[in-house]
Amino acid sequence: MSSTRKITDIPLNRVEGDLEVRVEHGDGVITDAWSAGILYRGFENLMIGRGPLDGLVMTPRICGICSTTHLMAAVRALDAIAGVTPPDNAIRLRNIALMAEHVQSDVRQSVMMFMADFANPAHSRHSLFEQAQQRYTTMGGSSFIDVIRETKKMLEVVAMIGGQWPHSSYMVPGGIAFEPSQAHLLQCLQIVRGYRQWYERRVLGCSIERWLAVDSRAALDAWLEENGAQRESEVGFLLRFGREFGLDSIGRGNEAFLSCGSLDLPADTAVSGSTRQLVAAGVVRHAAAEAFDHEKIAEDVSHAYYKKALGVLHPSAGETQPHVTEREGGAYSWIKAPRYDGSSVETGPLAEAVIERRPLFLDFLAGPGASSLTRQLARLTRPATLLTAMETWLGECIATHGAAIITGDGRVPDGRGVGLTQAARGALGHWVNIENGKIARYQIITPTAWNGSPRDEKGVRGAWEEALVGTPIADPDNPVEAGYVVRSFDPCLVCAVHTVKRTS
Amino acid sequence: MVAARILCIGNRFVGGDDFGPRVYDTLAGMERPADVEIVDGGLAGLNLLRFLEDGRPVVFVDAVSGFASIGEITVIDGDTVARQTNGSFGHEAGLPFLLSVLPAVVDNPPPRIRLVGCEGGASDGAVLDAARLSLQLALEAG
Numbered sequence: 006m007s008s009t010r011k012i013t014d015i016p017l018n019r020v021e022g023d024l025e026v027r028v029e030h031g032d033g034v035i036t037d038a039w040s041a042g043i044l045y046r047g048f049e050n051l052m053i054g055r056g057p058l059d060g061l062v063m064t065p066r067i068c069g070i071c072s073t074t075h076l077m078a079a080v081r082a083l084d085a086i087a088g089v090t091p092p093d094n095a096i097r098l099r100n101i102a103l104m105a106e107h108v109q110s111d112v113r114q115s116v117m118m119f120m121a122d123f124a125n126p127a128h129s130r131h132s133l134f135e136q137a138q139q140r141y142t143t144m145g146g147s148s149f150i151d152v153i154r155e156t157k158k159m160l161e162v163v164a165m166i167g168g169q170w171p172h173s174s175y176m177v178p179g180g181i182a183f184e185p186s187q188a189h190l191l192q193c194l195q196i197v198r199g200y201r202q203w204y205e206r207r208v209l210g211c212s213i214e215r216w217l218a219v220d221s222r223a224a225l226d227a228w229l230e231e232n233g234a235q236r237e238s239e240v241g242f243l244l245r246f247g248r249e250f251g252l253d254s255i256g257r258g259n260e261a262f263l264s265c266g267s268l269d270l271p272a273d274t275a276v277s278g279s280t281r282q283l284v285a286a287g288v289v290r291h292a293a294a295e296a297f298d299h300e301k302i303a304e305d306v307s308h309a310y311y312k313k314a315l316g317v318l319h320p321s322a323g324e325t326q327p328h329v330t331e332r333e334g335g336a337y338s339w340i341k342a343p344r345y346d347g348s349s350v351e352t353g354p355l356a357e358a359v360i361e362r363r364p365l366f367l368d369f370l371a372g373p374g375a376s377s378l379t380r381q382l383a384r385l386t387r388p389a390t391l392l393t394a395m396e397t398w399l400g401e402c403i404a405t406h407g408a409a410i411i412t413g414d415g416r417v418p419d420g421r422g423v424g425l426t427q428a429a430r431g432a433l434g435h436w437v438n439i440e441n442g443k444i445a446r447y448q449i450i451t452p453t454a455w456n457g458s459p460r461d462e463k464g465v466r467g468a469w470e471e472a473l474v475g476t477p478i479a480d481p482d483n484p485v486e487a488g489y490v491v492r493s494f495d496p497c498l499v500c501a502v503h504t505v506k507r508t509s
Numbered sequence: 510m511v512a513a514r515i516l517c518i519g520n521r522f523v524g525g526d527d528f529g530p531r532v533y534d535t536l537a538g539m540e541r542p543a544d545v546e547i548v549d550g551g552l553a554g555l556n557l558l559r560f561l562e563d564g565r566p567v568v569f570v571d572a573v574s575g576f577a578s579i580g581e582i583t584v585i586d587g588d589t590v591a592r593q594t595n596g597s598f599g600h601e602a603g604l605p606f607l608l609s610v611l612p613a614v615v616d617n618p619p620p621r622i623r624l625v626g627c628e629g630g631a632s633d634g635a636v637l638d639a640a641r642l643s644l645q646l647a648l649e650a651g
Contacts, residue, residue, distance in 0.1 A: 063522075066520070068552070069552025069553055070554075117598045118598060121597065143596055144610055149598075150614060153555065153610060153613075154614050157556070157558045160559060161559070170553070171556065507573075
C-alpha cells in the first residue's frame with residue numbers, strides 16, 4: 006500500500022518567529038524533519054576588537070530572557086583567563102541571580118507556552134479540555150495570570166543583587182562589583198521564601214521535600230493519586246492531560262544528553278552537590294554516563310549558511326562567516342550544528358536530571374524512554390531542586406555580610422578562556438581569546454544551537470529534528486503534536502527584535 | 510520621587526530596532542527634570558512590569574511598523590498598542606503583549622501609557638526629535 010508523503014511547515018510562529026520547522030509526513034506520521042533558524046545574528050563578530058570586559062556589557066543584551074546567564078558565561082570565561090576564583094559570597098550571589106532567572110523561566114515556559122496549548126481547539130474532545138481552557142487560555146486563564154503575578158516578583162532578586170534591571174553587569178572578573186546591603190539580602194530571602202510557598206502550593210501541590218521523594222514511575226502514579234492538591238496542581242494537570250493526549254509517547258529524541266555543569270559550590274557552604282557544582286557536568290549517550298570534556302565540542306556548518314572551507318572546528322577556533330550560495334544546496338539554517346564527540350545531543354532540564362542520576366527520570370529512560378512529557382516534567386519541577394539552595398545561600402550571605410566579594414584586581418590579561426554554565430534551556434558556552442588587550446575571537450554556543458541544530462556532515466539530525474520523527478499528526482492543518490515536541494525543548498530564537506507591528 | 514518614566518526599548522545591536530536605545534542615549538545626555546526617570550529597557554519584555562506597578566505615567570519609545578510613513582515619528586496610545594498583540598505569549602512577546610495583560614497582573618490601576626514610535630530607520634535628527642517629544646509627553650503626564 007503506497008502512502009503520500011507531504012511536506013508541511015509547522016506553525017511554530019506563535020512562539021518562535023525566527024524558527025521554521027518543516028516536516029515530511031505520510032500516513033499521519035512525521036517521517037523526516039528540518040529545523041531552520043532563519044535570522045543571521047552574528048553577535049560574535051560584534052565583539053572582535055573590543056576591550057576584554059565588553060563581553061560583560063554586550064552579551065547579556067543578546068537575549069531578553071537569559072541575560073544573567075550570558076553574563077555568567079562571559080564572566081566565567083574572563084575568570085578563566087585571569088586565573089582567579091571568586092570568593093564564596095561572590096559565587097553565592099552570582100548563583101542566586103542565575104537561579105532566580107531559572108525558576109522564573111521554568112514556570113513561565115511551562116504554563117504560558119507549553120501548557121497554553123492545552124487550550125487549543127485540537128483538544129476539544131479531551132476530557133480535561135474545559136478545565137484546560139479555564140486554566141491556560143492566554144490573557145485570561147487562571148494559571149496563566151497567576152504565573153505572571155507570582156513570577157514577576159522573582160525579578161526583584163536579580164535587580165537587588167545586580168544593582169539595576171535590566172542590563173545588570175555586576176559580575177566582574179574575580180567576583181562581583183558590589184555587595185548588596187543586608188536589608189536587600191533579607192528582602193531577597195523573603196521573595197524566595199514567598200515564591201517557594203507559592204510554588205509548593207500551586208505548581209507542586211505538596212512540599213518540595215515530598216516531591217523530591219518521588220523516585221520512580223510507580224511512585225509518581227501514587228503521588229498523583231495521593232490527594233486532590235497534587236492532582237490539581239500544575240504538575241498534576243500536566244501529567245493527567247499529557248498522558249491522556251499521549252505526550253508520553255512522542256518526542257523521544259536521540260537519548261543523548263549533555264550538561265556542562267553549573268552553579269559552583271562555595272568552599273564553605275551547607276549546600277551539597279554530587280560534584281563541586283550544584284548542577285553536575287556530564288554526558289549520557291544511550292544510557293552510558295561519561296565525564297564532560299569541553300574539548301570534545303565542535304561546530305559543524307555543513308548544513309548551515311557559513312563558510313565551510315575550514316571544516317568542523319572547536320569553538321575556541323571557530324569562525325562565524327556567513328556564506329549563502331545556491332551552489333551549496335545542503336544548507337538550510339543560520340544555526341550551526343554543535344556536536345559532542347561527534348554526537349548530536351540534547352541539553353536542558355531533562356539532561357540535567359539524567360546526568361544528576363535522579364531516579365524518577367532514570368526510571369523513565371529505562372522504561373518507555375524520554376518523551377515530550379518527561380522533558381516538560383523535568384522543566385516544571387526543576388525549581389524544586391534550586392529553591393532550597395537559594396534560601397541557604399542567601400542565609401549564608403547575610404550571616405557573612407562584609408566578607409570579600411572579589412579576588413584580584415579585575416584586569417584580564419591576554420589568553421584564552423571558556424565560560425560554561427547552564428542556562429534555563431541548557432548548556433551555554435562562551436569561548437574568548439584576548440590578544441594585545443583586545444578580544445580577538447568570541448564564540449557562543451547556546452542551548453538552542455544544541456537542541457535545534459540542523460544536520461551535520463554525516464547527515465545526523467539535530468535533537469528536536471530527531472525527536473519529531475515518528476510523531477503522529479492527527480490534523481496537518483493544526484499539528485499540535487509537533488508543536489509539543491519542539492516546545493518541550495523550549496526553543497529560544499526570537500527575543501532579539503520586538504518591533505511593535507500593526508496587526509489591526 | 511519619580512513623576513513619570515520614559516522606557517526606551519529595543520535591541521541596540523539590530524539596525525531598525527535600535528531606535529529606542531538611541532533615544533535613550535540621547536536623553537541620557539540631555540538636561541532633564543530629576544523626577545523623570547529614563548530606562549534603557551532593552552529586550553526585557555514581560556519583565557518591564559516592574560516599571561508599571563506604581564501607576565506613574567509611562568512613555569515608551571520603540572521602533573514601529575505599519576503606523577506611519579518611513580522615518581516619521583508618531584505617538585500611539587497604550588490601548589492601541591495593546592490591541593496589536595496576537596493573543597499569545599512566547600519568547601518574542603513584546604510591548605503589545607505586556608500592555609494587553611497589564612490590567613490583570615498589577616495591583617494598582619495601570620498607568621497612562623503612550624508610545625513614541627519611529628517607522629523604519631531613524632535619522633539622527635529624528636532621534637533627537639523623539640527624545641524631546643518623549644520628554645515633553647512625560648512632563649505633561651507627570
